[in-house]
Amino acid sequence: MSDDGKQATMPASMNGAHPDAAMRSLPDNLAVKCPKCRELLLGKDWERNLKVCPKCGHHAQLTAQERIDLLIDEESDFEQIDRDLVSNDPLKFVSLSGTDRSKLDGLADSTGLKESVVVGSGIIDGLPVMLVIMDFRFLGGSMGAVVGEKITHAIEIATYERIPLLIATASGGARMQEGVIALMQMAKTSAALARMAEAGVPYIVLLTDPTTGGVTASFAMLGDVTIAEPGALVAFTGPRVIEQSMHIKLPKDVGYAEYLLAHGMIDGIVHRRALKATIARLLHLYDDAEKAMN
Amino acid sequence: MSDDGKQATMPASMNGAHPDAAMRSLPDNLAVKCPKCRELLLGKDWERNLKVCPKCGHHAQLTAQERIDLLIDEESDFEQIDRDLVSNDPLKFVSLSGTDRSKLDGLADSTGLKESVVVGSGIIDGLPVMLVIMDFRFLGGSMGAVVGEKITHAIEIATYERIPLLIATASGGARMQEGVIALMQMAKTSAALARMAEAGVPYIVLLTDPTTGGVTASFAMLGDVTIAEPGALVAFTGPRVIEQSMHIKLPKDVGYAEYLLAHGMIDGIVHRRALKATIARLLHLYDDAEKAMN
Amino acid sequence: MLAFDLDFEKRLADVDKRIQGLQKKGSKLKGDERVKLNEYQQELETLMREVYGNLTTWQTVQVARHPKRPYTSDFIDLMCENFFELRGDRRYGDDRAILGGLASLDGETVVILGNQKGRDTKERMECNFGMSHPEGYRKVLRLLRHAERFHLPVITLVDIPGASPGLEDEQRGIAQAIAENLMVMSALRTPIITVVIGEGGSGGALGISVADRILMLEHSIYTVASPEAAAAIMWRDSAYAASAAEAMKITAKDLKQLRLIEEIIPEPLGGAHQDKAEVAASVKSAILRHLAELRRKSTEDLLECRYQRYRDIGRSAIANLPVGALP
Amino acid sequence: MLAFDLDFEKRLADVDKRIQGLQKKGSKLKGDERVKLNEYQQELETLMREVYGNLTTWQTVQVARHPKRPYTSDFIDLMCENFFELRGDRRYGDDRAILGGLASLDGETVVILGNQKGRDTKERMECNFGMSHPEGYRKVLRLLRHAERFHLPVITLVDIPGASPGLEDEQRGIAQAIAENLMVMSALRTPIITVVIGEGGSGGALGISVADRILMLEHSIYTVASPEAAAAIMWRDSAYAASAAEAMKITAKDLKQLRLIEEIIPEPLGGAHQDKAEVAASVKSAILRHLAELRRKSTEDLLECRYQRYRDIGRSAIANLPVGALP
Ligand SMILES: [Zn+2]
Numbered sequence A, B: 001m002s003d004d005g006k007q008a009t010m011p012a013s014m015n016g017a018h019p020d021a022a023m024r025s026l027p028d029n030l031a032v033k034c035p036k037c038r039e040l041l042l043g044k045d046w047e048r049n050l051k052v053c054p055k056c057g058h059h060a061q062l063t064a065q066e067r068i069d070l071l072i073d074e075e076s077d078f079e080q081i082d083r084d085l086v087s088n089d090p091l092k093f094v095s096l097s098g099t100d101r102s103k104l105d106g107l108a109d110s111t112g113l114k115e116s117v118v119v120g121s122g123i124i125d126g127l128p129v130m131l132v133i134m135d136f137r138f139l140g141g142s143m144g145a146v147v148g149e150k151i152t153h154a155i156e157i158a159t160y161e162r163i164p165l166l167i168a169t170a171s172g173g174a175r176m177q178e179g180v181i182a183l184m185q186m187a188k189t190s191a192a193l194a195r196m197a198e199a200g201v202p203y204i205v206l207l208t209d210p211t212t213g214g215v216t217a218s219f220a221m222l223g224d225v226t227i228a229e230p231g232a233l234v235a236f237t238g239p240r241v242i243e244q245s246m247h248i249k250l251p252k253d254v255g256y257a258e259y260l261l262a263h264g265m266i267d268g269i270v271h272r273r274a275l276k277a278t279i280a281r282l283l284h285l286y287d288d289a290e291k292a293m294n
Numbered sequence C, D: 001m002l003a004f005d006l007d008f009e010k011r012l013a014d015v016d017k018r019i020q021g022l023q024k025k026g027s028k029l030k031g032d033e034r035v036k037l038n039e040y041q042q043e044l045e046t047l048m049r050e051v052y053g054n055l056t057t058w059q060t061v062q063v064a065r066h067p068k069r070p071y072t073s074d075f076i077d078l079m080c081e082n083f084f085e086l087r088g089d090r091r092y093g094d095d096r097a098i099l100g101g102l103a104s105l106d107g108e109t110v111v112i113l114g115n116q117k118g119r120d121t122k123e124r125m126e127c128n129f130g131m132s133h134p135e136g137y138r139k140v141l142r143l144l145r146h147a148e149r150f151h152l153p154v155i156t157l158v159d160i161p162g163a164s165p166g167l168e169d170e171q172r173g174i175a176q177a178i179a180e181n182l183m184v185m186s187a188l189r190t191p192i193i194t195v196v197i198g199e200g201g202s203g204g205a206l207g208i209s210v211a212d213r214i215l216m217l218e219h220s221i222y223t224v225a226s227p228e229a230a231a232a233i234m235w236r237d238s239a240y241a242a243s244a245a246e247a248m249k250i251t252a253k254d255l256k257q258l259r260l261i262e263e264i265i266p267e268p269l270g271g272a273h274q275d276k277a278e279v280a281a282s283v284k285s286a287i288l289r290h291l292a293e294l295r296r297k298s299t300e301d302l303l304e305c306r307y308q309r310y311r312d313i314g315r316s317a318i319a320n321l322p323v324g325a326l327p
């Protein structure tokens, strides 16, 4: 993977995402602060730059919708499935910090989401792909029964239809409030991916900031090809937790995309502006292979 | 594998090797020096102790015949195959140090061997096993076309007959004098082992001192179960060569069996006195499994 | 001799001390003392039934973590014959926090493996307190493939606070190692039975426990995160561990009720550590029973059932789920 | 512009210098000078045919190791479109001495990988001078499995003095890593074509070159051990490297004669580095031709032919071999 941030440019022909259009969520003249270097930017510049800081290169989190708009062809529709699935609080979880039910309702209002993952099919550079896009805003992208079900369903459809699967991760891990049910979603999704691998249908992982815990230790690390956005935190145990529990000070890069690349865990780091073109290139390679088989 | 030197004792019931009988090659009152600690011993004590130094624990090299006698049941016969195969010097090798042909004849006289490996079937604790036993005395146990052919043949028979295979290695690697033909024996034997693995027939490796180079980088590292004798040098590049080429001083244990165990490359280290019992235990486990399948 | 070391066992320890005091006298015991001894013994049994019949979740956690609790090595010793340890991942190292190999279980060759915490300080250090490194999961992977090649059933014993959370573990890909095991176990072409013998914590436990059947010892726990970690994550304070444990439903009884496990294996009164031989016998007989059932299935059927076992998990926890809409 | 850097190319370099001297003058060239230039150019071509038509083995070694020789990265650039690098072994690291990934070869998606020596000092250090670590072989293993999963042909390009001979390599199991690749490649369910583009040294080369077809560039070498190492092993002195090279029969011509390789791909006069585009085109067309042949076989037939390819190696080197006695 040669598309690191330095050399990444998006070929005009593949610039189907039309990011300018996609990112229109902030008023143009609202000032935005880079979450990393605190640089002040105008909202329109921030969005034109795909929420990548022009000063420090920080790739800020995208919402699921922004990510979908960035990736799929402008003229194509995103066909969402399982949109209405919600948790019925299987453990009747007794929280010390208020009921989670009201929290969920609040989240649903503020994000327009019913869960931390959006799942559906779309077209990227003319090729169909099944998309699983996590949204960190919804309970830290945590995985409970609904997330596991939606992802498993997407994997099964992709396998059955022989359409490549792209999962963009962003998650703090399994959802504590659903206990072992949440934990088991790691196994459930991995089992579906085993069948997908057996069927020889491609699975691409895009790791975005942050991805930790049980999501990292399941489908996030099972891609046929795995790419990450620059600077994305991707770990099982995050560096802050390691520092606290081991009482040590870690090197600055531990747990970030560049560190994973150096340690053989991912194929490449791709600047957000090159993301669609990179994924499209990969999809075409697999598409050619699939055609050659028939 | 718990049979390290300290606790290893050979159960009387499995002491089928009758080492006293097996090792009768030296005059009883000849003095022998331990190759490692220089301790002086009487030939009969040396042999009674299976050529293991009672002082420092050094496991001296065994001849193929001694190894076979140590392992197979006393009442059983070793049925050797491919005994007469010899190299026809395929490269018409031009040596700077005299012709190799005369060297080979001399070796054949002094060792009673025609090549550096002895191959055949025998019985261990009542169970049939295909044995491939290397003998370091013959050109440093080096592997050329004959060795590759004999080992491949043994693997094929074991696979076909569904008899476990035991290879005892002792080799400096591929035989330079046969060039790429020798190198390719690594691939040839490994290809046969791939079919054996596919068929689910067990393959046990016993690493003995010394095993290096192309033998280590092929069948020696492909065992379903791999055990080593204490202190056996087992490496791709031997520690002396590393020290010379890298101009460094290595820790004392690098390249020896204990080092391999610590680094996850082998299952255990077994004292020569426990060797037959250990292998027998393993063979019975596989034999039970094979019976359960039918 | 019984052992009562936990804080909630104080009353039991008191009575036990009185019993031991009398028992020390041996044959010199007077008549009234003999009556007293009998009374104390009855009292102890009643108390034990009372306490152990109504353990809180947090007390269960303490029993599951009891330093005298039988470990994987104990179960292997007590249940199997001819254990042949298989070591190393053939990549990097041999993680002593995983103990596994070939063994004969009631005459049948199996691959048995489990988390090993280590009994004394030296052993605990060697075993990293039972917390596996990536090479531990890769050793498991190797053993799984070994089992598949020779059609050997796999028994896994879970007793891990969580995967090792160190720098080295991130470096060598602890997440990748666990994930790969989940995928491989879900499709391994041989029966897999998991027994949770102590604590089953987080992805670290899951990485050796994707199985056809999951059995739990009566006082073991299985949880999405250690109670301490969960409390810290949810409420920024690990002091609320007991509340987190309760809320997360981590006991064998909870998980049986949620239909996440197949069976609870009873422990001797007072916990597994009071009689290791007895608990090993119970575990062995449960394994053999389930194994016999699994053996009756074809491999394809086995794999389909295993897939559905996991496919179904959580579906009852979802509202608005369409029925029968799978492709 | 041609390059003549090797000791046996001194005469070529002299003539070339004269040619360049004249060419510098460009349009200012006088009539007699133009005649001279023509003469020199003819002389150079004659000399090159003479020298390169009769290279000794040791001279071939020098050409195979030429610092300007095209490397794996050059071949990928010149032969393929849409190269997508796949990195890392998912275990430990990403060995830069192996470069590989998905690519489009004449419209067909393949997995292409090879040894990468590195051109400048920095790159050479990063690539460990082309000598792979265990994680390099394990990256290859991952790419092989990837190819198998998606039914992609595998192209491997060999250019390695030998596997890395360091302490770390022993620690992480360089021998195991190579051995596993030999086994996996011998049974990989997709076509494999190897091209030796420079030097193929020892098990380090073999670990990426168990194939259905082995092609060699005209001036490449493939050897059981580097000539220096072989001389040191056999005669205790690496100064005899040239003699060892000669005796071991390591040139493409030798190995074709021994029927160990399928084809010799001609190089431009003066060696592959004189015209990288031309040599890449030759390699590409040879690969495509062999690939078309292999594509016609069923997978079972492909695997049986590959097995027999290796099964037969060395049998003609044996006296007293019984005929047709295999089980
Ligand atoms: Zn910034």
Ligand SMILES: [Zn+2]
Pocket (backbone or CB within 6 Å): B034, B035, B036, B037, B038, B039, B053, B054, B055, B056, B057, B058
């Ligand atoms: Zn000694």
